[in-house]
Amino acid sequence: MAEYGRQDPLDPLWDAVADLGKRVRGAGSGGGAGLNLNPGRLRNYAIGALVLLFLFTGFYQVAADEVAVVQRFGRYVRTAGPGPHFRVPFGIERIIRVPDKRQLKMEFGFETVNSGRQSEFRTSEESKKESLMLTGDLNVAVVEWIVQYRIKDPYKYLFHLRSVTDTFRDMTESTMREVVGDHSVDEVLTIGREAIALQAREELQKLCDLYENGIEIQQLVLQDVNPPDEVKPAFNEVNQAIQEKERAINEALADYNSAVPQAKGQAEQQVRAAEGYALERVNVAEGDGKRFEAVYEEYRKAPQVTRRRLYLETLSRVLEKSGSKIIVDQQAKGILPLLQLDSLAKEKK
């Protein structure tokens, strides 16, 4: 049982002094056989001892992070803050020191064996029992958490409950189970963590106020929250499946992205080419049209002459270009079958 309030360290001294007094008394009644002291010197020693005792049992020091609760004949009289203090000596006023400014911590489901840069943790059989709990959907989860708290009211902390810390452990476990019992296993493991910690903190503070144990909850933090070892592989499989799902979708999207933009580009290309065709077509039409109009203007002035001239000019160009020319007289009939047009064409090649 680790209570934080501890007894005044001078108490044993006071008890020892009382014991010594008894012995001195015993020596006196024994007729001075043991101690050969005359009454005057004895009185001086006694007064000296009393003064020393007065100082020793009267002054005390309170450290910066604690307060001292002072009891006179067992009755609470005051609380003394940090610094040097005086109390009624000879054990009439006794003090219990309470570290009310220190942040205290309690671990559930695990134990810190060695805290440092790389803290070591341990889970004993008892902590396993602490962390195993039922969730609201009647599943099982392993929840580890810590509570950070402070002694807000040293009087209540010391005098209202016996074994405050044990009780506080019980209260915390009970509260956490109640809260987890109202959440599904998925909430406990993932999305509900913060809400659970917050709710548990509130409920626990309410319970502390009900129990009047003088404790103020500062933080309640969920640590590792896991499914039980037996079902862990199945939970991992779900995560894996979610990954697989995302991968399948991503692959399909990649497929899509590699094909569709290209097709859109190609379509655009077709359109641009058509635009080019359109421009060309119109331009050609306009050009040809204008050319015709220009020629026609001249032609109109002397149609017959121009017509003949154009014909002859063209024919001369054509004759120049063509390979073979055969001129046939009108009288020479039936010549055509004799012509080997093919061979003529071949020769030319």
Next chain:
Amino acid sequence: MSQRFVNNVVRVAILLVLAASSVYTLSETEQAVLTVFGKPAGDAVNTPGLHFKIPFIQVVNRFDKRWLEFDGDPNQIPTRDKKYLWIETYARWRISDPLRFYQAVQDERGAQSRLDDIVDGETRNAVASFDVIELVRSSNREFEATEELSGVEEGSEVDVKVVTGRAKIAEVILAKAAAITPQFGVELVDVRFKRINYVETVQAKVFERMISERKRIAEKSRSEGAGRAAEIRGQKERDLLAASSEGYKKAQLLKGAADARATSIFARAYERDADFYAFLKSLETLEKTIDAKSVLVLSTESELLKYLKGAGGK
């Protein structure tokens, strides 16, 4: 040492012993019952501080005033729906009537054993008259679900509405037990469930169920992935065809419009003299079609040679 001094010392000693026997202190955490030869004398004392009593005759019996601890016997208890649960309870109690407490149970050990009977008994009664879900849940709040994990149908156990709930059941136990404890001077201040778990055999079954449930979720997720992927691939096909046909349509529209425009331009130009146009076009075509491979057969009657013939003959 003189006889007088010794006498004085003895007197002082006797006085001291008398004084020590006639006062006692009570701490903030204590209360006391004074007894004379084992019989209680007067009311209980519960104010802390210095107190007086009749020396030697009255004996101080101290009792704790604080809330005291009590742990219920961890035990497996069947619920109303015949499921075995491992139940651990804790309670807090205080000695509210020291006199009666002293008379009825003497000390804390006596009280603990009485509490065992009462609290454990009431716990059994309460647990046996509720279903598992009532003992686990405290309210009817809806569970939140992530997208991936939703859609798994819940067991019928879970869908049952919670009527009483864990906290209320603990209150029931407290109320019933607290009604009995004043008989031996004890006030039961709180009873709570510390731990509720499945017993081993049930737990194994629950784990099996959890595993199958997860498997179901995993399967669902996988098939959702495949479904989405197929959907995207389909969309791809659709978008590909849409893009290419759209391109074709636009191209055709553009070409058609241009053709129409060109046609109208030609028509407007050539309608001035269709005959001349035809003539020009014929010439053009002639020029285009004749190349080095062509063989031209010209009659002397042709337009070109007509004049030559006539010139030679006459």
